[in-house]
Amino acid sequence: MRVAVLADIHGNVLALDAVLRDLDRRGGADITVNLGDSVSGPLWPRETMERLEGLALPTVRGNHDRRVAVDPVNDDMWPSDRYARERLTQAQRAALFAQPLTLEIAPGVLAFHARPDHDEEYLADAVVDGQLVRAPIADIRRRLGNPGHRIVLCGHSHRGELISLPGGPVIFNPGSVGCPAYDDDTPPAHVSEQGSPHARYGIVKLAGEAGNRDRFEAVAVDYDHEAAARQAERAGRPEWAHALRTGFMPR
Template sequence: MRLAVLADIHGNLPALEAVLADLGRRGADAIVHLGDCVSGPLWPRETLDVLVAKGWPTVRGNHDRWVWEDWDEPLTTSDGYARHALDAAGRAWLGALPMQLELPGGITAFHARPDDDNAYLLEDVEGGRLVRAPADAIAARLTGVSGPIVLCGHSHLPWLLRLPDGRWVLNPGSIGAPAYDDPTPPAHVSESGSPAARYAMLELDGDKVAAELIAIPYDHDRAVRRAAENGRPDWAHQLATGFSRPPGT
């Protein structure tokens, strides 16, 4: 089975369109999306229209939950912009997404951790940056998950790890947000280092597991312009470079 693993679109329609075109060339037996569908100053409504039409199995991310919840955030925030762009039906669609999915082949999929949609599974924060957590810490965070393959997103960083107990853990990276700055204590940044749209292809053949971490170019200048027009120079810089902040800041 060839399973395309998508995550963290964040309303970046041209990045999603590029991934779909790439998938059309590669082919996949199934597609799963790991949440954070629309939050951001880009194309939330148009992105949601694509996801609803495709009907892929999708888990709810922390930003999906925050967009769905009735918070009075201004348009200048990522969640506020997305919330105001969606109608009640679109917000309800996000709210109805499951936190976790069990897929064929012993695959467990969730956005961040199985018990927390806003906590990192594969990373720790050190010196204001995300670094890979020790294998024993990752295993402890997976208590209660017994399947041999785990899929997660949230950090926007692509990883493929095999834990000492034999379980595989895959984060495909982010389709639409190659970097971000999180001020929540402890404040930190996530940086993929390029503007590419990222996803993964997981191949299962009996007991054999193989995965390809894929980074593809797209018209990121279009997304940069959109972010700038919507008053988000921070997003514009991140989309253009894959880094959270200009050097020296």
Template sequence: RRAAAAPADDTMWPSDVYAQERLTETQRQMLFAQPLTLEIAPGIIAFHARPDHDEKYLADTIVNGQLVRAPLAAIRRRLKTLDPACRIALCGHSHRAELIRVPDGPVIFNPGSIGCPAYEDSTPPAHVSEQGSPHARYGIVTLGSNGQPDRFEAIAVDYDHEAAARQAEQAGRPEWAHALRTGFMPLPG
């Protein structure tokens, strides 16, 4: 995420501050210089959140403090800046696994998060994103002989999430530790 490479200020999320403190200046510059979108193969575009914005959800909306799938009309509007030749849109940001075939549009694939299965965002409207398990997630797209996608794999892998949770506690992040252990944010109160 490019936000971790931006100049530090008091509006940065704690996770971005944590990451930024561990990056060298060269790494921060390289990360910040990354393009908003990247065509990784003909018709396959990758981006963090939306093709036009690093911080706004593509396939999600907020309902009762939770991320849920957005209506198709909203997703279509959010894809307007995408090249019409795009047939696969690879994204993240929400940390929630999604596979959506937009009629007369691309397939959107978000495999989920590799190391942050839940988070809380206090930006109005405040909300949480929760995967529901501590597994690290990634995805594989297989193209057929005609160059069209014929397989999308969303993979969840168990790992030593307890060790990661202990690191989060040592860094003063008990809520992150809870998310790493469970895939859920702690209940309020």
């Protein structure tokens, strides 16, 4: 069985379409799972939501999906969430909130956005000198608990990771489809940077017959990131535009 793994689209329908075309070129997948944070961002939230509605992918709820759906619109609302909320219908916001926190998408394979028990806390990351880096294995194990699965699929950090914990499970984060870098001023303030503007996704080939092994592929796809950057500029978000063009936050 082939599983395509999408995460953190953030309203970038151009990147999403490029990923879907690339996946089709590679022979498609038996299941394509969306790990959440689908629409928040100064790009094309309504168009992205409509595309995803047509695909009807198994999807888990991300922290920004929750915020777009239920946070009150006021000065404290994060700008990307406000931008998306104002462009979605009430029914679309309700659909975002109704998405589950976790999904078992195949026997032994668990999908969630950030952690199994929380949509906004990092699983495999720590903040060091203002940057996200891989957390110590003991911390990852404690945060994960014992999910009872051989593979867990997660997003949230926008950092591609493949970590085989001693005794299992394997943790796979494909990186972000549509947002290659971000800053977060939640203490401790930090940035996450993929280091290039490519749209990222993953493919997992699950072991079938006895003796076969699970296989993981991280994919980076070129697309018209300049058009996405110009859209961010039109929305008044120059830092997003810089991130979309470079994969880094402005210095």
